[in-house]
Amino acid sequence: MDLSQIDPILLITSIMVVSTPLLFAAIGEMVVEKAGVLNLGVEGMMIVGAIAGFAIAVESGSVIIGFVGAAVGGAILSLVFGILTQVFLANQVPAGLALTLFGLGLSALIGQPYAGIRPPQSTTLDVPLLSDLPVLGPILFQHDAMVYLSLFLVTATWWVLKHTKTGLIIKAVGENHEAAHALGYKVVKIRLLAIMFGGACAGLGGAYLSLIRVPQWTEGMTAGAGWIALAIVVFASWRPERVLLGAYLFGGIGALQLRLQAAGANIPVEYLSMSPYIVTIVVLVLISARKSNAGTAAPASLGKMFHATN
Numbered sequence: 001m002d003l004s005q006i007d008p009i010l011l012i013t014s015i016m017v018v019s020t021p022l023l024f025a026a027i028g029e030m031v032v033e034k035a036g037v038l039n040l041g042v043e044g045m046m047i048v049g050a051i052a053g054f055a056i057a058v059e060s061g062s063v064i065i066g067f068v069g070a071a072v073g074g075a076i077l078s079l080v081f082g083i084l085t086q087v088f089l090a091n092q093v094p095a096g097l098a099l100t101l102f103g104l105g106l107s108a109l110i111g112q113p114y115a116g117i118r119p120p121q122s123t124t125l126d127v128p129l130l131s132d133l134p135v136l137g138p139i140l141f142q143h144d145a146m147v148y149l150s151l152f153l154v155t156a157t158w159w160v161l162k163h164t165k166t167g168l169i170i171k172a173v174g175e176n177h178e179a180a181h182a183l184g185y186k187v188v189k190i191r192l193l194a195i196m197f198g199g200a201c202a203g204l205g206g207a208y209l210s211l212i213r214v215p216q217w218t219e220g221m222t223a224g225a226g227w228i229a230l231a232i233v234v235f236a237s238w239r240p241e242r243v244l245l246g247a248y249l250f251g252g253i254g255a256l257q258l259r260l261q262a263a264g265a266n267i268p269v270e271y272l273s274m275s276p277y278i279v280t281i282v283v284l285v286l287i288s289a290r291k292s293n294a295g296t297a298a299p300a301s302l303g304k305m306f307h308a309t310n
Contacts, residue, residue, distance in 0.1 A: 006259045012139050014259070016147055017213060019251025021046070021205035021222075023150045025229035026236070026243045027157055028201025033233060034161065035194035036174035036301035040096030041081055043226025044103025045199050046206035049074040051107040053207025054119055054217045063122045067146070067207050074203020075196040077103060082195040086188045089305050104220065114217045122212050146208050151244075153201070158240035170194060174299035177306045187306050202226065224277060231280045234287060237297040253279050 025042050032039050052073030057066025081099045084090040125148065127141040161167035169190060172180045177187045205225070210217050228250055235249075236242030254276045 015252040015255045018255040019247045021208045023247035024205035025202045026232040028198035030233045032198035034174045038092045038303040041099025044100035045074040045202035046222045046226045047107040048103045049203025049206030050210040051111045054210040057119045070203040070207030071200040074199040078199025082192045108219045154244045177301045
């Protein structure tokens with residue numbers, strides 16, 4: 001194995017690209033869980049966003065329209081989950097699992113005509129002067145617009161949750177929905193909006209896979225990214241800045257294993273490919289063991305049904 005073949009600058013830039021779908025999905029799910037809802041259908045929403053964005057981009061000839069369509073597709077699918085769990089009071093865990101299975105099947109059906117087709121080409125945003133800087137230029141100023149949008153979304157989410165009334169309401173609903181309802185807040189409406197926001201973010205993450213990172217449509221191409229996004233939310237203790245750290249950490253493991261393969265690492269490819277998922281499991285086990293003694297940062301009403309009595 002020749003580690004000299006691994007360019008650290010290219011490795012860092014690839015980490016940002018690989019992490020972007022995880023960051024979109026994780027920040028959206030974090031907002032959903034902050035509102036007290038556990039949606040295990042992130043994988044399903046991501047794969048639907050991947051095919052929706054791909055198909056719309058191919059038919060319209062615009063990557064931008066494709067991303068808008070992916071966000072709308074993810075939001076609509078999440079709304080189905082929201083109606084089932086918030087209006088009809090279905091259990092959130094099986095409803096989320098059903099959403100994932102439905103999304104995987106629906107995407108496979110819709111995606112059949114698009115196999116082997118290339119989407120419209122996306123462009124990178126080279127920031128004048130700054131993109132020519134050594135080291136920092138290629139790392140920070142030579143990415144596509146969606147990378148910057150994901151970073152902006154994290155910053156905006158942190159600001160809204162920490163410094164606005166909207167953020168306080170979302171957290172209040174997640175911590176104690178009965179008290180929030182008693183204060184006059186529309187718990188179901190707030191949770192439905194949060195769920196749709198999470199679905200839109202997951203759709204954007206899926207579309208990033210099919211339109212920029214790969215770019216092509218392949219059945220099941222999310223390959224567990226939705227489950228890793230769920231793990232990142234727990235890893236981050238439901239804090240936006242830690243979601244960014246977690247997404248780049250888990251994405252970095254995936255990017256590194258690809259670079260090690262290219263460098264001829266004397267490790268079976270199967271072991272390298274499973275490394276991101278092994279690390280995910282190990283991290284969750286360690287977090288679970290630590291929090292068993294120190295309590296949990298999870299919203300108090302997370303996963304609990306809400307039924308308005310008046």
